[in-house]
Amino acid sequence: MATPPAPSALDARTQIFPTLSPAQINRIRPLGRVRHVDRGEILFDLGQTNIPFFVVLSGSLEVVQPNIEGERPITIHTARSFTGELTMISGHRIFVRGRVLEPGEVLELSSDALRSLIAKDAELSEIFMRAFILRRLELISRGYGNLILLGSRHSAQTLRLREFLTRNGHPYTYVDLDTDKASQELLDRFNVALDEIPVTICGTGTVLRNPTIQKLADCLGFNANVDETQLRDLIIVGAGPSGLAAAVYAASEGLDALLIETESPGGQAASSSKIENYLGFPTGLSGQELASRAITQAEKFGAKMMVARNVLRLECGRRPYKVVLDDGAQLEARSIVIATGAQYNKPKIPNLARFEGQGVYYGATFMESQLCGDDDIIVVGGGNSAGQAAVYMSQTLRRVHMLVRSGQLSDTMSRYLIQRIEQNPAIEIHYRTEIVALEGDAHLERVTWRNNQTGETSTHPIRHVFIMAGASPRTEWLKGCLALDDKGFILTGRDLDGASDKPAWPLARVPQMLETSLPGVFAVGDVRSGNVKRVASAVGEGAIAIHLVHRTLTEL
């Protein structure tokens, strides 16, 4: 298939900052109001949420980014161009200021009016969405966010925060304290001690020392636009592929849906560097790309999302159901989709927790690959995700050791991966082998593994281990509410027939496909008993569940 030519710089500029035709502006007019603006007037400012959208009719408007050193210029909008980037869709706090440069007239639309325009007008929707996405990418690539992160590659929390920001598509400036001498001055200015690293500076000056992702999300206002008191049609717990699909279909079909995610959207798929078997992407796409497209799509249709909020409990005694969050908030919904997926089991290796993020990782993306330089690495596991990680990392490294506990690669590993692994001279597979010791000071420095067949152990100067072996369902928060199988996965539909320890089913009808032992509560994706552990099936189940949710809402 022919690859389309890369857009010229001029084409790219036209797509990021397009001008609208008079006919297009006339289609927008009925939804907004025309008003006169004077020089120096601020139309939107740092930290505001749900700001209006402006089309410049005459005069001009400059967009700048205020930071601790003043203002950096971003762009100037002249007649027929429009303001906004992805925060117009997400309703999150904005990180720029819009100020009138030359007096004139603007056409102003509320954020709700813009959303309904996007839903109704396909041509304008495409122009706006493309511009918003490209503007966000431009901000990310320039590091123009409302956040400075000062961190070190020796700090696990730095990696965690960077992953969190990247997965949420949030632009930020990263200062590497290992190489940037001038940054000490900045730390001194805010009286920050070395053991308080990483440090973040939000907006125009709030300093957080070694913050959790929850604190950082609050400081950036990621969840500020979510009304926690509202009774919703649907709450989706977990924003992996299945939860994101449920959010897209729910919102596009008019349900009032809230998606709650304990970390960042993307789930397990976001830790994959390249998904090659997802329909419609013959050259593959990264889990991160898939997730960020899905978030924009869900928010475009009006879904709301909370990140860095863990659901601790389901109050399942009566409808509407309640989900209880880690900060004590209780949110109500008429129906629930559980999409909490699975997570890697942590093998019982002494010191494992000590080296997490400092030599031990559970994802293999560009970010982790940067930390490895050209060091040799170990990938633990014989399934699809381990295979994918080994192939991806072998592109930049001399040697990838794959440690597989059994005598063969998993039966479920895709054929194309097995061939790539077997034909790759950089990947060495060690069957019937497991890690028995990890050693180092601040960072992992040596790994000892044992061949369980021969009993032979050997120690290797390896500083990076990727663990991708066996996953367990994330159902600990559902205790007592739902029927689970013997491994803890959620039973649904006809599979409930044989379940011994299940709550009494209160309705005359039988549970629908994907419906759990509680009416109106559905389970989709990897967390569901019998699910095929693939992105496509997770997405499919998320979509189907919404069709079934509609039916149960009519029962109330």
Ligand SMILES: Cc1cc2nc3c(=O)[nH]c(=O)nc-3n(C[C@H](O)[C@H](O)[C@H](O)COP(=O)(O)OP(=O)(O)OC[C@H]3O[C@@H](n4cnc5c(N)ncnc54)[C@H](O)[C@@H]3O)c2cc1C
């Ligand atoms: C490295 C790797 C590579 C892979 N490659 C492929 C591939 O190439 N092709 C393929 O088809 N499949 C692949 N898979 C499998 C695929 O990613 C999964 O099948 C898919 O992600 C499952 O989606 P899910 O939404 O059901 O669950 P998950 O992706 O596990 O997402 C669940 C989400 O729920 C959140 N969550 C959990 N508990 C809570 C809670 N209490 N409160 C709030 N949120 C919570 C989690 O943080 C997570 O974001 C890969 C998996 C991995 C790990």
